[in-house]
Amino acid sequence: MFENTRLAFQGVWNHKLRSFLTMLGIIIGIASIITIVSTIKGTNEQIKQNLIGSGTNAVIVSVYQDEYEYGMDYSPNPDGVAVISEETRHELEEIPNVEAASLFRKRSYANGIYYKNTGFNGSISGIDAHYFNVCGYDLCYGRGFADTDYKNCRKVVILDTKAVTTLFGHEDPIGSTIEIMTEPFTVVGVVEKSNTFKPVIETINDYYMYADTSSGSMFIPDSAWPIVYRFDEPQSAAVKASGTDAMTNAGKAAADLLTEKQILVSGSQFSYRSEDLLKQAQQLQAMSTQTNRQLVWIASISLLVGGIGVMNIMLVSVAERTSEIGLKKAIGAKKRRILRQFLTEAAVLTTLGGIIGIAAGIGLAKLLSSVMQTPTAISVPAIIISALFSAVIGIVFGLLPAMKAAKMSPIDALRRE
Amino acid sequence: MILSMQDICKTYIQGKVEVPVLRDVSFSVELGEYLAIMGPSGSGKTTLMNITGCLDRPTSGTYLLDGRDILGCRDDELAEIRNKYIGFVFQSFYLLPKMSALENVALPLLYAGMSKKDRLERAREALCTVGLEDRIDFRPNQLSGGQCQRVAIARAIAGHPSLLLADEPTGALDTASGEQVMEIFGRLHSEGSTIIMITHEQSIADCAEKIYRIRDGVLDTGKAGGTND
Ligand SMILES: Nc1ncnc2c1ncn2[C@@H]1O[C@H](COP(=O)(O)OP(=O)(O)OP(=O)(O)O)[C@@H](O)[C@H]1O
Ligand SMILES: [Mg+2]
Secondary structure (H helix, E strand, O other): OHHHHHHHHHHHHHOHHHHHHHHHHHHHHHHHHHHHHHHHHHHHHHHHHHHOOOOOOEEEEEEEEOOEEOOOOOOOOOOOEOOOOHHHHHHHHHOOOEEEEEEEEEEOOOOOEEEOOEEOOOEEEEEOOOHHHHHOEEEEEEOOOOHHHHHOOOOEEEEEHHHHHHHHOOOOOOOOEEEEOOEEEEEEEEEEEOOOOOOOOOOHHHHHHHHOOOOOEEEEEHHHHHHHOOOOOOOEEEEEEOOHHHHHHHHHHHHHHHHHHHEOOOOOOEEEEEOOHHHHHHHHHHHHHHHHHHHHHHHHHHHHHHHHHHHHHHHHHHHHOHHHHHHHHHOOOOHHHHHHHHHHHHHHHHHHHHHHHHHHHHHHHHHHHHHOOOOOOOOHHHHHHHHHHHHHHHHHHHHHHHHHHHHOOHHHHHHOO | OOEEEEEEEEEEEEOOEEEEEEEEEEEEEOOOOEEEEEOOOOOOHHHHHHHHOOOOOOOEEEEEEOOEEHHHOOHHHHHHHHHHHEEEEOOOOOOOOOOOHHHHHHHHHHHOOOOHHHHHHHHHHHHHHOOOOOOOOOOHHHOOHHHHHHHHHHHHHHOOOOEEEEEOOOOOOOHHHHHHHHHHHHHHHHOOOEEEEEEOOHHHHOOOOEEEEEEOOEEEOOOOOOOOO
């Protein structure tokens, strides 16, 4: 066996160019599979980090109509859903594993917001004094909202860095006036998500927004919300869980509490629900995995073609070595031995191709992630499976030529010289 | 008696025509015999040799080798018999070009399942017997024709076979090399080897104890009252 392998390597080495060309199909196939799988894994990891690993462990609880989140952007206030009181907010904070709670109102796709002539189509939220803490924002410069801002319903606005870039470029935004639904608001501060993973992904909508072009977020005091939007609009709540694993339960408990307290009509189609980010992350991952899995199938075709190439070259090799086979059989080699010799040769050829393919795939994935800015993560199981699979290809496609060699009659083989 | 053939026929079918190559060949060989088979080209010598060496199967007849019925054996059993009982010396050597002389000689021992150490020792011994102890690591393309044939003989005798078969072992060699080979055969014979040698040269055949002649597939063993020299 060891001897066979050594001889097989020697054979590959003796026909360097031919072996390389034969391996090319396998190399390309394995390389593309490794690249694709790495991309899948990288994307999935990024989705997970963006959605739940962002470090704030904030869960958003909002109003749902039946199974879907109730969009306040285009619909009137939901019937029989009361505005959440400060008292209830305190109760939310009493829930085990909830560290802090905040109430806010939000338009995910704002309209009617302008700075000079530039429109803004990011999100705008009317927030209470706890929001930045719960959702993990740090003040970059300027100031946050003061008590007097809330008390006097001052028309002040805080931007996140992205919104600053969209509207102001490199200008200093502090003190400028932004027009929100025809009302002038003064920019007082700039905030930034405090964790390492940017951007802020708190909801699935945020993720999609980020996925295309997000132009950032703006925040105004919740007391100023009715000036530009509606009165008595029920809020969403953000609760900060003590840890990532506690998020799901904390969110559920908060949603149950709010549904019980705020939904006044029994049997209403409205309810409070928490976004299960873990589940959403998994769904998103499943989606990207599925599309990429189809790519894996396409790459497998290249493996098939590669395998046929190996079969072809092995047939040539068997024909070339007819007299060698004849002699070996004449001096006592059994069928099994000849079979094994050629199978080993095919397997060495494809495994070598597989290893080169893995190296090329890793290189390609790295290159792709640096050029296209897409995340990739090398998958160790994929590498091991690829290496084994390429050996299997050799054995499968080497079988026919090897059997042909093993079945040769010794005199026919010797005479054909 | 090491080998006995009865009414061996070999017929090739060429298109629709049957070509008889061996007709009712019967002969036997005793242990330690040195036999030469002579005949003109195309008379069926190589065919007979292949059947004797279990490389080929006759169309009909019976063949006992060491008391064993050869015709009833499967391919892999024949391979084992060739490996254990028979040493071949072919007209055109058939050495593997990528292996050294030593590796070539050791190859059949590998198939016999011998350990590497034993294989190399035996192979070296066989190469000494044919006088090539100083060419052990040479490859066939670094050896002369006569030396190649001696390597082939070493390979044939390395496994201590009961029967040594040689198909025109001197056919590709000049007179001097041929004589060297014959001298090796003579020595092996005197040490007790059973040898069947095919040739069309009278001078070579004369080295053997006994000469059979074959013509158009009919073997004349001198017993049927035919002419004998
Ligand atoms: N595979 C085959 N198919 C058909 N005919 C064959 C085959 N092998 C051999 N023959 C025929 O058998 C006859 C004997 O061939 P063989 O090789 O035994 O001759 P030979 O006595 O060894 O001759 P030479 O001295 O030239 O080697 C030839 O006429 C040849 O054409
Ligand atoms: Mg011949």
